[in-house]
Amino acid sequence: MSIDVLSSSRPALPPRASWRDYLQMARLDHMTKHVFILPGLVLAWVLRNPPLDDLLPSLLLGFASAVLIASANYIINEWLDREFDAFHPDKSKRPAVNVSMTPLPVYASYTACVAVGLLLAWQLGPVFFVTSVLFWLSGVVYNVKPLRSKDKAYLDVLSESLNNPIRLMLGWGMVEHTTVAPASLLLAYWMGGAFLMGAKRLSEYREIAAGPGVEVLHRYRRSFQHYTEERLTISCFTYALLATLLIGVFMVKYRIEFLIACPLIIALFAQYLALSMRAGSVAQKPEKLFREKRLMALTGATVAALMVAGLVDLPFLQSFTEPHYITVQRGAR
Template sequence: MKSDTLVSVAMEPHQASFRSYLALARLDHATKHVFIIPGIILAYALREPPLDHAAVSIVAGFASAVAVASANYVINEWLDREFDAHHPSKQARAAVRLSLSPLLVYAEYAVFAAIGLLLAWQLGTSFFWTSVVFLMSGLIYNVPPVRSKELPYVDVISEAMNNPIRLTLGWTMIDPSTLPPSSLFIAYWTAGAFLMGAKRLSEYRDISAIAGPELLHRYRRSFRYYTAESLTVSCFLYAMMSAFFIAAFLVKYRLEYIMAMPFIAVLFSSYLWLALLKNSIAQRPERMFRSKRLIASLGLAVFALLVTSFIDMPLLYDLSRESFIPVDRLK
């Protein structure tokens, strides 16, 4: 009965306004582009490029990223409208409740994509092609016949790709001549998988409790293959993999970053704690900055990375050398 009520409320059509079409772009989700910032910081700390036009590049780069992401959101909301009707909160989206023109929706997608790529072109080849990949990732995730969001675990891995893409966008704003190290790229990717897995875990727990698993299955086919236990274990796996590649990056490129690792671990733990709360903001990452605990954890991690980026700690290099204890000393 609950699920029938949800669908009937969601599917009442109303005429759309310009503001309704603009809502498809989810400009309020621009906070997600905070994941670009570490790319900027690390590119500067590790590459030390000239910063003659850095401010202009950063502003244009963020504008480009927002535009490309908005194009992805437009196509996401339009193609998900029938499925979102089964979601307790997403049923309120404009594409579900309103009568939209397909022509205008696709025109809006094209406009945001064009603006994003035109801005990206001004920032160099590396940034431009990274933006193209960003746009393509939205098509792979949302558009049939691939529509990776319908495939269990593939949905998490493909959506998480947005994380290393944002890292690369930030990096190439500062140093367009190189790309981030592979260890950092994979660490960012698996960290994104952890975030997306935690989001699905929170959705699974809440929607199953409200309306049962059947409604959840109609909302997203991939949930037919998930359980709360399997999602929890997957989050643990993604976090472990991310920690491994973070450590590999730290040891290889700047050993001082090891001192920031405990703060990064606390950040992961804080996000998982949020995901386990009822009606968690983990389901709506654009609202993550409303959590004081998460903000404090993020602030400490960023501060630790900043400090260890510019303060040398020679003692760490002494401690990292090979050292074996002779048996004779134990007698």
Template structure:
């Protein structure tokens, strides 16, 4: 069985990349992932109110920060993965695999995105600047040796998922640069992201192992050597439980009416896990999740419930947060 899906692996046969190919490795088409900024904005508005002089400007700067830092991380990700991506059924078609890229130009592109993102963060607030620097550092830790956490089972998921709370904090800092979100929602976001990344790993594991064997899978990504299908499913369950636990703590402490949205959020987790088990799952390409009508319907329900219970106060619900015992005798 062939160990590579790429027919042009010989560097002598590769065409020199042009500016379009360099720009493609920045994956600007993945900007839909920045939808995770929106809850940060909304939560800051509900819980803190506006604490910045020019909201429009800080929102624009925040979007620039998120897009540029993410694109910087994607740039080094695709370039440094070029020798392993050739073993993947679809990633073998990426520009970094098919074409000859100059490392110096890749570095310049990465640096340019980081500089623009950091400057935008500096112009927004000191909080945004700290988050931007951490976001950029995550890309280095995740992709660059000797650290390269993406090669270590479980650590690969947790280190990639930390991008989720970074996006949450960027959204929050657009509205309130004086504080950070509560730790409970940061942790819920982190483990929620781990659930998404773990589901993606499960989808890749099932599909590539079934069609080409685990040997090829581990050549594509070293961390898969530390996984089995059972361990991946188990880890996904753990991530989901942690995420829901921290989310419940947040909802009870800050607006207990939101707890009525938990059944819909549970449905969302279940739907995404089910999607990850389908052949050719969109869980492997999160930028295409907007094509999943069933998933979007549940997302719309979750949003509607949060909007509704932002304005609806339910008498007696505060009692749920205090100690109560069910009396069965006199």
């Protein structure tokens, strides 16, 4: 009888991981995030007019490479974060938290994804390959000690959002093999991504602080020890302002016609910030943003406006790039 009591008091061991659990760590359902590659494709075509020979094979190789390297980053992220994710309401459901995994399959799948992803990237030329290496290294810097930028306030957002300009360059490199996208465009894309990641942090802070409490946030991620709701909100405004400033610089230097899309771009920022304020916000799960009908409608309208602006010349807009003064004539005495 005493033996039964002792055995029943022991904590249940987590089940052993299946191959599906290891596969789930690659987060193939997050492939929707690669939509940030598409503007790079379009802008390279509009600004550089590259030859589009063998376009389909380049796209297939490029997207396959991007998916594999992103999966490698997700694998190492989930494995190294498993103790911290246990404190997060949603991430605590991940396989690495709930089942017993062994290091060998994790590191083997991580290595295989990196190796095959970079091998495919090599086939597309130096621009795409170097960008892919940076894509992989961004995951190392973000997740692996002693760097582990995700634990440092503000640096966590800035380092994670680097994936935005990297993805833009992946799209650019699929069709344009000899140049790099304009610096103003890359910086604008970076700050736009920082706004998205800042809004994600703000949404997490509001929801967890109102539920389990701020102490749980501190256990989940060290960077939250410095954050407050006020600081996160201010940072979102700062990133949005920097993004719009840099977009303006890019337009003046390369194609002022993109100005017609500016009201829609500003509306996108506003709508996304509004989403981050909701309980259970989808801003915490960017891979599910396509379910937000209003946001998708705005995104579609913005893409359409940018495509029109890229194809149609509007000479009257050139006046916005030139200085003008209103002259006031003095009346006769």
